[in-house]
Amino acid sequence: MIKVGIIGATGYAGAEIVRLLYSHPQAQIVWYGSRSYVDERFASIYKNMFTLVEDKCLDDNILELSKQVDVIFTATPQGYLAGVLTEEILSNCKVIDLSADYRIKDVETYEKWYGITHKSPQFIEEAVYGLCEINRDKEVGARLIANPGCYTTCSILTAYPLVKAGLIDPSTLIIDAKSGTSGAGRGAKLPNLYCEVNESIKAYGVTTHRHTPEIEEQLGYACGQKLMLNFTPHLVPMNRGILVTEYASLVKKDGKLPTKEDVMKAYHDAYDDEFFVRVLGYGECPETKWVEGSNFVDVSCMIDERTGRVVMMGALDNLVKGAAGQAVQNMNIIFGLDEKMGLDFAPMFP
Amino acid sequence: MIKVGIIGATGYAGAEIVRLLYSHPQAQIVWYGSRSYVDERFASIYKNMFTLVEDKCLDDNILELSKQVDVIFTATPQGYLAGVLTEEILSNCKVIDLSADYRIKDVETYEKWYGITHKSPQFIEEAVYGLCEINRDKEVGARLIANPGCYTTCSILTAYPLVKAGLIDPSTLIIDAKSGTSGAGRGAKLPNLYCEVNESIKAYGVTTHRHTPEIEEQLGYACGQKLMLNFTPHLVPMNRGILVTEYASLVKKDGKLPTKEDVMKAYHDAYDDEFFVRVLGYGECPETKWVEGSNFVDVSCMIDERTGRVVMMGALDNLVKGAAGQAVQNMNIIFGLDEKMGLDFAPMFP
Amino acid sequence: MIKVGIIGATGYAGAEIVRLLYSHPQAQIVWYGSRSYVDERFASIYKNMFTLVEDKCLDDNILELSKQVDVIFTATPQGYLAGVLTEEILSNCKVIDLSADYRIKDVETYEKWYGITHKSPQFIEEAVYGLCEINRDKEVGARLIANPGCYTTCSILTAYPLVKAGLIDPSTLIIDAKSGTSGAGRGAKLPNLYCEVNESIKAYGVTTHRHTPEIEEQLGYACGQKLMLNFTPHLVPMNRGILVTEYASLVKKDGKLPTKEDVMKAYHDAYDDEFFVRVLGYGECPETKWVEGSNFVDVSCMIDERTGRVVMMGALDNLVKGAAGQAVQNMNIIFGLDEKMGLDFAPMFP
Amino acid sequence: MIKVGIIGATGYAGAEIVRLLYSHPQAQIVWYGSRSYVDERFASIYKNMFTLVEDKCLDDNILELSKQVDVIFTATPQGYLAGVLTEEILSNCKVIDLSADYRIKDVETYEKWYGITHKSPQFIEEAVYGLCEINRDKEVGARLIANPGCYTTCSILTAYPLVKAGLIDPSTLIIDAKSGTSGAGRGAKLPNLYCEVNESIKAYGVTTHRHTPEIEEQLGYACGQKLMLNFTPHLVPMNRGILVTEYASLVKKDGKLPTKEDVMKAYHDAYDDEFFVRVLGYGECPETKWVEGSNFVDVSCMIDERTGRVVMMGALDNLVKGAAGQAVQNMNIIFGLDEKMGLDFAPMFP
Structure with missing residues (x-):
């Protein structure tokens, strides 16, 4: 069972990871990180999860979190992960980042379009751009996945x-x-x-x-x-x-x-x-x-x-292939699971 | 593996059964009945199922169907099932009816509110009103379930x-x-x-x-x-x-x-x-x-x-607890499966 | 031409008064009061009025305003008008209040349901509850109209x-x-x-x-x-x-x-x-x-x-009969105009 | 007062002409043509006009109609007007066509894109393409206006x-x-x-x-x-x-x-x-x-x-500038009225 931590669990993308992992047979969320709702029950903020998730939200101490889990999803604003990521974290667990911090290889381009100074450019090169259908092979063994934008x-x-x-x-x-x-x-x-x-x-x-x-x-x-x-x-x-x-x-x-x-x-x-x-x-x-x-x-x-x-x-x-679903697909790939695990259900119509 | 036939598979309720059963580990649809779309691919009418369902729609020959399956869902207009149901069908397979034909015990009340003459009132008494949380116990051994309205x-x-x-x-x-x-x-x-x-x-x-x-x-x-x-x-x-x-x-x-x-x-x-x-x-x-x-x-x-x-x-x-989901829940009950099978997933938000 | 001032012109109800009075042949808005947008063009906040209204928003100095206009509409939060209304204002111009401050005759009931201390209960008695179809006759000569809720x-x-x-x-x-x-x-x-x-x-x-x-x-x-x-x-x-x-x-x-x-x-x-x-x-x-x-x-x-x-x-x-339209209807009544003036147009469909 | 007939009054575009002309001071609808609803009250089909329009719908006898009105609006399927238009009609009254029949000068292009044989190409040349802001001057004296598409x-x-x-x-x-x-x-x-x-x-x-x-x-x-x-x-x-x-x-x-x-x-x-x-x-x-x-x-x-x-x-x-509103604007132009007449009201928000 893969232990999962989410930072930014109470945004729409983070909450969608929660929804998807509820049905994932090999993953279990142990840390619902949310700066805005620390100590509140996750299910009181996202009532679709009422009776399904009992946990309360925790703060976003990523270093501490990295010691307790196998993988961290960061569904956070641009610049957050770049500001806190360290070699120690990456040696503790995998990181799948739903922000743009590690998507663009050229740091100047990133800084120009986002208007932010990149605080940890040293990890850009090793980050794999997680567009599964194209970069699947590169993801094997990766520690840091830059999950693509929607x-x-x-x-x-x-x-x-x-x-x-x-x-x-x-x-x-x-x-x-x-x-x-x-x-x-x-x-x-x-x-x-x-x-x-x-x-x-x-x-x-x-x-x-x-x-x-x-x-x-x-x-x-x-x-x-x-x-x-x-x-x-x-x-x-x-x-x-x-x-x-x-x-x-x-x-x-x-x-x-x-x-x-x-x-x-x-x-x-x-x-x-x-x-x-x-x-x-x-x-x-x-x-x-x-x-x-x-x-x-x-x-x-x-x-x-x-x-x-x-x-x-x-x-x-x-929110799925454009964010949380692809993030789970990436998790499946880097942990060697069937890529479809937890994602093989039909679209809802109407 | 329970073999399933659906009559009225291309209405919204019928198509929702298809969506739900796609993820059901113990059921398999073998007959997509649809008067309007005979011989057309189901997935060309409900494109959410594209690549997931290869079958074409068949006509609604319920007697023939009853010989090939373990359970029939009828997601049909009022009066349809009452017009075709026979002892032979019920001895061949279970029937879960999403119409109102067998929901009301008093046939006069049914005929008055629906403006239809009931064509097979002899089955009304044995039909179990499939509101699972209330009538679960009565469903054991039932051949005919009247699935409640939404x-x-x-x-x-x-x-x-x-x-x-x-x-x-x-x-x-x-x-x-x-x-x-x-x-x-x-x-x-x-x-x-x-x-x-x-x-x-x-x-x-x-x-x-x-x-x-x-x-x-x-x-x-x-x-x-x-x-x-x-x-x-x-x-x-x-x-x-x-x-x-x-x-x-x-x-x-x-x-x-x-x-x-x-x-x-x-x-x-x-x-x-x-x-x-x-x-x-x-x-x-x-x-x-x-x-x-x-x-x-x-x-x-x-x-x-x-x-x-x-x-x-x-x-x-x-469409779920009000129709297709409850129908699947009823199927689980009458076949002795875990009542949640195929239905244990989180609501979608937003 | 009736000179009109609006306090709270940039809420939905206030802006609806602006929309309606644009087509009113006998009324002209001279004061667009808005605490949030002082000195900004009204039409930059409600772009439907682009090219139609050139004015900028002003603050909500109701005493000053009362000297310049014939009627003031207050589309303001509960308690605002009660906090600023004076005999001097009412002797200067008519006031049509879209808040609840003067709707309820029993001040205790008001204070209990709204959780506010009423600051000028002395005007409650003279205020006319402006449900035109029922109280039309009482409005003649009124200085203060309590415009009903939606x-x-x-x-x-x-x-x-x-x-x-x-x-x-x-x-x-x-x-x-x-x-x-x-x-x-x-x-x-x-x-x-x-x-x-x-x-x-x-x-x-x-x-x-x-x-x-x-x-x-x-x-x-x-x-x-x-x-x-x-x-x-x-x-x-x-x-x-x-x-x-x-x-x-x-x-x-x-x-x-x-x-x-x-x-x-x-x-x-x-x-x-x-x-x-x-x-x-x-x-x-x-x-x-x-x-x-x-x-x-x-x-x-x-x-x-x-x-x-x-x-x-x-x-x-x-926003119309439930707020701004009824307020304009009340204005028409108290100024002796045809009650339908500026309001006689067809609903929009679809 | 301009007498107006509408053919196709019960489509969305036709009904929008009815809504707009309700407030037009110089035009009066005398013929609500509707093939589908002959002899039914217009206001029973478009209930927004309840109490505002008392008339019943009439058939689409355009020749008869042309004798009774000053202008006909045809809000009809492609090919209708081309099939019925005659010199006599055009000598009786103005025609403003909301279909595509006279918009395209090259009849071959029309027939190719619409898959219809044009039944009265002899009127194409005199038809003025009624995009008011560009062709206003050409509309003076025109008998036939091709109202542009949305x-x-x-x-x-x-x-x-x-x-x-x-x-x-x-x-x-x-x-x-x-x-x-x-x-x-x-x-x-x-x-x-x-x-x-x-x-x-x-x-x-x-x-x-x-x-x-x-x-x-x-x-x-x-x-x-x-x-x-x-x-x-x-x-x-x-x-x-x-x-x-x-x-x-x-x-x-x-x-x-x-x-x-x-x-x-x-x-x-x-x-x-x-x-x-x-x-x-x-x-x-x-x-x-x-x-x-x-x-x-x-x-x-x-x-x-x-x-x-x-x-x-x-x-x-x-439905307005893309159809009925522009049609009314065209009517204003060809009858020498102020172009804004009946159209000078503010957009509705929200």
Whole structure:
């Protein structure tokens, strides 16, 4: 039985780890860390867990925690883990970080987009970017996993097959992303009030959203060159779900555009062995509802011969595959368990 | 491994059985019956099951089906099962009926409220009303289970402890119920369109809703006398969930109203051994969100000393404990399995 | 042209006054009072008014304000107006108060339910309770209007005809109310976050909600006796709208229950001359959507002969007839304008 | 007083014309045409108009109607008006068509995208494309107005200033559009059910949506060359509102990208005299909520210097500026009234 500690257990992502691990046969949470709710029962803050979790929340003493558990999940604000991580902690237990602290290899890029000085850059190199479907092999033996962002996971997995196969021109990539409101967290802020969000849609963080360099870096590895793209997130009146719609110019070969068969082959080559990535039929549009509550990502694409572009689409649940579910999937991988353990259930509809 | 057939697999309740049984370790669906989608892949109609269910839908030949399975779930319109059920079917396999056909013992009452002639009243007596927490013992050995309605389950379990303990006057009971829209089914009708339901609330079926006599009958057993009550359902702009708010006059003993301790004792006496009924603190208001996707019912109450009434409240997920989840719970009971099997997971929040 | 000042212009109710008065031909806002946003443009806080309102917000110096305007609307927290109101202010201009400070005639009742010491009880007697359809005549010449609460307006207008006509027993009255989330105000509090409200329904303030004594007092006037009732509000995932479902036992005359014709006659007697109260057909269920954005209240009822009770139903827009619209209607009355001025537009659907 | 007839009065767009004209001081509806509800009271189908409209629905005899009114609005399916329009009708009264029949000048393009044979192409040339802010002058004296589509109005007005000013390369234009569900109409279809739309977002009509050629044609006029673009609509769980997010490469001059000042100047040059187009601050993101229920369009943009692209954004209410409101605005123009008449009210928030 893997002993688990969570720091930031009472944010939406942390609480989702609690929900998922309740059904995990090989993991047991022993530390519900929460700065805001120390000494309160976890189940009085997240009443879905009433009668299921008896524990109270503890403070976030990560060093002490690291001695008691096999793995720590940090579902914390940017900069927290970088500020407290030490070699001693990493020698005590595994760390799976849901913040951005160790996702970006170039510390300058991190500091520029996040406006924070990185306090422990010495661990960046050993951190493995935990996008399971792509980096699974690198995770074996890893001590520190940088769990990818929600927008990032969806954006990358949707474009990855065509980028890797060289079928699209990376410099033309435009990502228009739409997210449910749980992505904004549980902070009591005016823009997140029901009446402000309901019956409305808007873009935000235009040209400046922090997930941009993370997407660029990972897709850059896939195509072997640096790339810059447009990423525009939108806030949608729903609790969960991210949909990305991505546009790129197809690369002609011998004067001809890639065909429907070419693009679908790229998707199937990339994902046919993956349980959690479901390749829909050509031109079939993913809907966030069909993956709700689950660790699945649904992807597809459609060619526009008139403009020579391809429209790629992907959908996931931002709290599961976009956060807690992928974190559990990473835990399974680094502990040598079946990757699907605790995650093999059907999406909820409607 | 229990072999399962579903008739009406492509309605919301039927599809929820499919979702739940996907994670059930001892049951396997072998027949996805659907009059509307014969020969289409189930997963093309419910895309949440894409890659998880490969089967196509079959017609609803229940006799043939009964020879191939251990249990049939009928998630069908009122009157269907009564029209086709035979002794041969019941001798072939168990039947768990999610319609109202066998819920009401008095056939005249059934025919009056449903406006249908009952075509096989001979099976009414042997049918067990499958409200697990109350009738569990009667289900052992049963061939035919009448799975309770969604409003009914919530209404009964919320009032049952106080009715049974004689703390309230049954003739004063008023039930004001609020339901998510999945309760209206997947039929393409104008009143269920998004723009008609969203941003609105309304009552419907005032004084005439068909779940009324079912509630009256079952609560009548609890208090040992016939009762008539007001039941008013409302349509709420959300997918899942039923909340009931129930009002009744408290019965004085020796000139004194029951106390907070008296009413809570009644709830705890009734439910402390029940996994799926969670008794909240006195006066704590249940929210449908905290049980979403799960088989739990949350109940509580509060006394109003000014008026001498008690306000009882209960919340459940209409598609789970209100339909498919309770049906699976019934299956577990009649096959001698752990009652929680396949249902022991946490509600989803947010 | 009536000069208007608003204190609390940047709450939802205050901003709704701004929206409504934009189209009012005889009123002009000259003071947008807002403690939180002094010196900021009103239209930067409520962007719906962009290009339509150029003014900046001012502080809430009510004495100074009273010298510059003909009428002040106070859309402020409980206790504010009672703390600052003076004879001088009332001699300078009219005051229409959207808080509860002057709604309840019995100061002890006010202080008990609101937990506040009333700081200027000397003005309570002269204040007119501004439920236009009932107190219109008393408003002529009034200096101080206590604008009714949102739940209150809906609850009273729905029951008033049957209470007044003596057709129901007031001691049996139970009000189950459902409100959209704008009723909770624009404060940045966790329970009002989108993800907490969406896809859920709950009761709150059970047996203790502050609108209870206001409803009891006004309905008491209608039937000529004191009454106590149960009032239970619920939070519904929608922006606007209140629906009330009210239950009461019918009073028999000569051993017979009132008929459908009797109850409808009471409604028509009460409201046939009222533009803003629409009496639906017998048994027709009001929906909040059909009054959205407007000053209308839709009411109806249905008799349950089995239980001898009547179910009364009413719907309004909590920010319009439940707050700002009624305040404007009151302004029209006390200034001798056509009561419909600025309010005669159709509800928005969908 | 202008006498108005509506054909298709009981669709969402038709009913919105009824709502708007209720407050129009110079227009009166005398014919509520509805194939589905002949002889039923309009207000029994759209209960928001209860007590406000007494008329019954009539059939859609357009020739007869044309003799009785000054203007006909056709809010009808594609192909209807083309099938019935005659010279006689046009000599009797003005026609404002909310369908696509006369929007596209090239009949082949129309027939290809709509899959319909155009039955009266002889009127295409005289029809004026009623995008008021751009074609106002051409509308004087027009008999037939082709009222623009909802997506189209938003897409064009958002890009128009930069296209016209030559600041962007038209061949790089990508339009990602998001619409509320009322755009799908009031037809009882499964994909429009509440539970199918709520808590989900999806793209549809990818590369094939019929508004594409309409946008291309009009923007082509603005830049003086043919263009092809990508247009991807999405369905959003809200009733009203369209948001477009548009991407295009900026055109360098003397090796330099246009500046923030350059792009904003283009917007202000285009719209500073327009009441209904509101130019937000540079980089300020429009939200559909801030224009809800009104005839306004809010637009803005932001440059991404890293990629050399500009992100343009626009928001409107699809039933008002995207349909009925613009139709009324067109009516005002062709009858020489103040363009704002009946439309000069504030958006509703929240």
